[in-house]
Amino acid sequence: MVPPSSTPPPNPQQIQQFLSSVLSQRGPSALPYSEDTKWLIRQQLVSLISNYPSLEPKTATFTHNDGRSVNLLQADGTIPMPFQGVTYNIPIVIWLMESYPRYAPAVYVNPTRDMIIKRPHPHVSPSGLVSIPYLHNWIYPSSNLVDLVLHLSSAFSRDPPLYSQRRPNPNPSPSPSPNPSINSSMTSTYGQHPPPPGPRVAATAAAAGYPPSPYGRVQHPQHSQARPTSTDDAAEVYKRNAMNKLVEMVHGDIIGMRKAREVEMEGMFSAQAVLRRREEEINKGLKEMQDEKEGLEQQLQVVLMNADVLDSWIRDNEGKIKNLGKKNNNVDVDEAIHCVDVLSKQVLDSTAADLAIEDVVYSLDKAVQDGVVPFDQYLRNVRLLSREQFFHRATASKVKEAQMQAQVANMAARISHFVS
Structure with a gap:
């Protein structure tokens, strides 16, 4: 396992600025995440780094099985793993795929040069790909990276996925057992400075349906390679x-x-x-x-x-x-x-007088046109007739208004009869 790192944890403010910068990019260099989920990706990564400062967000190129290469976000570092009363650090890489966070990320165990993936392991393939129930049961948007690391730490503590291999010395000695005691192998590494980074585990045995490991092929010492034996x-x-x-x-x-x-x-x-x-x-x-x-x-x-x-x-x-x-x-x-009442008689008389005056004015118009009546006499008569016609029309209008009010009152009285 990897001992606790002596480097200071990354600045949370710098991490937030980095995530805001890469997630806000547009154009060909933009990350292939949906615009409506970028805020959730940023929130989950910030929460992950706050709970696990040993992990660091980065951008790197991921190569799919079909040869496509895409720039993705990843969380690279170590996660704690309690085992037999001692806490060890397991190096992992969490890749946020294009469909994240609607679908689960891809998690790889990232062994150093002096580490070997345990074979067989129920949750880690020979290529380093991690498969645990929390990834299979990923539910958007409740599933998150912090709970994922908790489940990874719990699964690895029950069955550690890595063990250390000893470097060969000039005096050849019997090669170590393929499955040494996990306690002794971890103790041999714990407390030492981690070796310089070397080639990572290859994706030669990735399970179907999973993306391949994005690292180079492993180069183990000759004595540590697992070869089939006659046994x-x-x-x-x-x-x-x-x-x-x-x-x-x-x-x-x-x-x-x-x-x-x-x-x-x-x-x-x-x-x-x-x-x-x-x-x-x-x-x-x-x-x-x-x-x-x-x-x-x-x-x-x-x-x-x-x-x-x-x-x-x-x-x-x-x-x-x-x-x-x-x-x-x-x-x-x-x-x-x-006429049924006085008002009706008054309307009838006013209307008859109005129409009679209208006929007289029409006759005067014809007489003026024929030259029978002088023009000044025509104007005087039309003025007198128009005044009289105005009074008749005003009288008819007022009488009609009074009749309307009486009719409304009569209808209101009848409504009560029909409603009852």
């Missing part, structure tokens, strides 16, 4: 390979099922939005229909009241028509129509 059981090797293949297939099926479920959820969310919009339209249409129904009911009340008025008028005047028909069939127009 290996072919059945055990076949069984182990079959189990690894089966795990890869199951993991691939899980990823496919997860993607299919996500597509189905997106479709359901879209259908839910459409249904909500239709619900709003239906509620709006229902309200309009209710308002229209209320308006029609009010119009129906008015029609019923008018029909009642007409029925009353017919009953009142039906006898008069019969009496007029008995008088030798000679009906006097002036006697056939009688």
Whole structure:
């Protein structure tokens, strides 16, 4: 393992400035993260460095299986691992992939030159790729990097992924056991300064569906390379390979099922939005229909009241028509129509006078055009007739206003009869 570093922790303010700078870049040099998630990426990295100062955010080039290279963010450093009462430091690299934080990051164990990845290990592949349940069950946006490191530290403390190998000395000695005691191997490294960085672990055995390790190929001393011996059981090797293949297939099926479920959820969310919009339209249409129904009911009340008025008028005047028909069939127009009240009689007289004056003015116009009436006499007569016509029209207007008020009062009285 790696002993505690003697270098001071990075300045949090500088880290925030660095993250703000790289995440705000635009154009070809911009990081390939979604704009609506960059704030969350910055927040999670700042929280990670605050809790684990041994990790440092960087930008580096990551190469995919298909040869594509992309510039990504990473958290490089060590995480604590308690083991048998002693805390060791495990070197790791957390790559924030293009789909982060909606999907889990890629985590690699980053052994130094004097370290070897334990084989087999339940959570670390020979290429250094880490696979723990927290990564498989990554849920956006609740999952975060701080909880990821906690789960990594817990998983590694149960089964450390690395052990130290001793450097060869000039006097050859029997090579160390492939699986030395983890306690003794860790003790041999703890307390020493870390060796200079060397080549990292290769991605020759990365599991299908995972990105390859972005480091160069490992160059171990000759005595530390694992070579098959005659003591290996072919059945055990076949069984182990079959189990690894089966795990890869199951993991691939899980990823496919997860993607299919996500597509189905997106479709359901879209259908839910459409249904909500239709619900709003239906509620709006229902309200309009209710308002229209209320308006029609009010119009129906008015029609019923008018029909009642007409029925009353017919009953009142039906006898008069019969009496007029008995008088030798000679009906006097002036006697056939009688006004019901004084106001109606006044309106009739004013309207008749108004129309008569209109006829007189028209006759005067024709007389002036024919030269029968002098022009000055025409003007004097038109002035007198216009004044008289004005008074008749004003009288008719006031009488009509009084009739309207009386009709409104009568309708109000009838409404109570229909409502009850």
